[in-house]
Amino acid sequence: MTSTISPRLAGHALVDALIAQGVDTVFGVPGESYLAVLDGFHEHREQIRFIACRQEGGAAFMAEAQGKLSGRPGICFVTRGPGATNASIGLHTAFQDSTPMILFIGQVASDQRDREAFQEVDYRQMLGPGTLGFAKWVGEVHDPARLPEYVARAFRTAMQGRPGPVVLVLPEDMLSSLTDAPVLPRVEPALAWPAPGALREVRTMLLAAKRPFVIVGGSGWDAGAVDAMQRFAEAWNLPVGCAFRFQDLFDNAHPNYAGDVGIGINPKLAARVKEADLILAVGPRLGEMTTGGYTLLQAPRPAQQLIHIHAGAEELGRVYAADLMLQSAMTCAAKALETLSPPPELPWGDWTAQAHADYEANFEPVPVEPMDMAELVKTIQRLAPADSVLTNGAGNYSGWLHRFYRYPGLQHGGRTQLAPTSGAMGYGVPAAVAAALLYPERTVINIAGDGDFLMTGQELATATGYRAGTGVGKLIVIVVDNGTYGTIRMHQEREYPGRVSGSDLFNPDFCALALAYGWRAEHVKATAEFEPAFAAALAAGRPTLIHVKLDADISTSRTTLTAIRAVARKRG
Numbered sequence: 001m002t003s004t005i006s007p008r009l010a011g012h013a014l015v016d017a018l019i020a021q022g023v024d025t026v027f028g029v030p031g032e033s034y035l036a037v038l039d040g041f042h043e044h045r046e047q048i049r050f051i052a053c054r055q056e057g058g059a060a061f062m063a064e065a066q067g068k069l070s071g072r073p074g075i076c077f078v079t080r081g082p083g084a085t086n087a088s089i090g091l092h093t094a095f096q097d098s099t100p101m102i103l104f105i106g107q108v109a110s111d112q113r114d115r116e117a118f119q120e121v122d123y124r125q126m127l128g129p130g131t132l133g134f135a136k137w138v139g140e141v142h143d144p145a146r147l148p149e150y151v152a153r154a155f156r157t158a159m160q161g162r163p164g165p166v167v168l169v170l171p172e173d174m175l176s177s178l179t180d181a182p183v184l185p186r187v188e189p190a191l192a193w194p195a196p197g198a199l200r201e202v203r204t205m206l207l208a209a210k211r212p213f214v215i216v217g218g219s220g221w222d223a224g225a226v227d228a229m230q231r232f233a234e235a236w237n238l239p240v241g242c243a244f245r246f247q248d249l250f251d252n253a254h255p256n257y258a259g260d261v262g263i264g265i266n267p268k269l270a271a272r273v274k275e276a277d278l279i280l281a282v283g284p285r286l287g288e289m290t291t292g293g294y295t296l297l298q299a300p301r302p303a304q305q306l307i308h309i310h311a312g313a314e315e316l317g318r319v320y321a322a323d324l325m326l327q328s329a330m331t332c333a334a335k336a337l338e339t340l341s342p343p344p345e346l347p348w349g350d351w352t353a354q355a356h357a358d359y360e361a362n363f364e365p366v367p368v369e370p371m372d373m374a375e376l377v378k379t380i381q382r383l384a385p386a387d388s389v390l391t392n393g394a395g396n397y398s399g400w401l402h403r404f405y406r407y408p409g410l411q412h413g414g415r416t417q418l419a420p421t422s423g424a425m426g427y428g429v430p431a432a433v434a435a436a437l438l439y440p441e442r443t444v445i446n447i448a449g450d451g452d453f454l455m456t457g458q459e460l461a462t463a464t465g466y467r468a469g470t471g472v473g474k475l476i477v478i479v480v481d482n483g484t485y486g487t488i489r490m491h492q493e494r495e496y497p498g499r500v501s502g503s504d505l506f507n508p509d510f511c512a513l514a515l516a517y518g519w520r521a522e523h524v525k526a527t528a529e530f531e532p533a534f535a536a537a538l539a540a541g542r543p544t545l546i547h548v549k550l551d552a553d554i555s556t557s558r559t560t561l562t563a564i565r566a567v568a569r570k571r572g
């Protein structure tokens, strides 16, 4: 193709390429290694904005959340060594969560390479696919003329097959050279459809089953796919569970919904998954958290019949020797499943009804004084708009949200749950800030532990700086303060009862901290105080932090530290 574009900095050409891919917001922390790109953002400031974050971990989490929300790669820019190492947590999360994302890293100039120049790291070694945990592909761009080719491939790789993160490394001298490289068109992922024969086999296996169970999960879903999946479940009257932290892929109020197959699973649901004679897994990786540590489904050969549908060929058969494996994108799989005609009579009506009844029964908590977390979550549900986005990081506090919030499925075609299946603490605040910036009309609520919050709490400043949560949609952070890294304390009490080490926390005055960032703040010490505080936050014109005091002994929605310790001591 002959280019008619006049020469410009490669850094500008990169921004051109992002705009051509439909990107209007990127997250990052600036560095001297990619000044030419920053200049490109200035040049194109009417079409694309660079959100300057306070730490690369926060920036990478924001880009990951952008990928989860939009289905297209979230974009993050960081500088070399220190920036890239900070950002790696977001990359790891995108990898484990199968989220499309691209991390751009400024690199030392080519004539300095391999000298351990200032902040030099070899990112292919550090983040390459061989680590099994950071990136699907790490590309390094040496020729500015090929920059559009690398960007197009990065978008394609991030979205195709099993979605995930990609890293593009940008040597400083390459970015500041001139190029007349053309702008390539927007990339759409090539999608795999289930083979017709395999689809017929799904039907045959369903017809032979007595206790089928569906687990939906993973990434690559859109509103059409979620709706098609729901129609399929209705037509076949199948019970449907959602994989760990993919609870918004099925309407939780639907009579076929059976609950989330994740950490802190409803014991009755765990028993049901084991008791099922056929598991139809549509989209999840069937990782450790969704399989109860590979016990609900025995690895590598489950007791149940297993049909595994996944977009990535490498994922099929990686752990489980499924009876039937279908490689398919979720958008195609759900539409294909919907075409399967059910028989006039289905023998599992009671099984499905009981699955939903078990979910409803699990919804009834035991009241707790003075702060009842179940009531707190139910108050959020009652008062917040139905299309709100709920975010969290890692910690026992998230268990109340997962158990007592009914995710309404996707809203406006996008996710309502932003939560790391990677179990990364610190995810929730940046994810919430990103959601509030990207969708200013939607209310965004983050629930964070006290340990979790302070890992990335400085991103409150990013929210303030870019006026997040000041319009129709509100931004609310709820810090659940039990003065401990409670999850770890729980594990300690189980394994080494009474021997507390490294899990106690000294906390700042969270409200004073929020006020210092320009946020509103409220203290809540008892259940009754939460509703007025939350209602005021929903009515406010700027973001609010609500500080909730929780007794450290209340370990989870099912038990206390005292009870865990007693059991462990008895066991000896």
Ligand SMILES: Cc1ncc(C[n+]2csc(CCOP(=O)(O)OP(=O)(O)O)c2C)c(N)n1
Pocket: 394, 395, 396, 397, 398, 423, 424, 425, 426, 448, 449, 450, 451, 452, 453, 482, 484, 485, 486, 487, 488
């Ligand atoms: C970045 C990161 N570091 C450490 C851990 C290990 N970890 C898991 S949960 C947890 C404690 C969480 O504490 P907090 O946020 O206060 O929530 P709580 O469990 O008390 O509800 C820790 C340290 C992790 N998952 N992620």
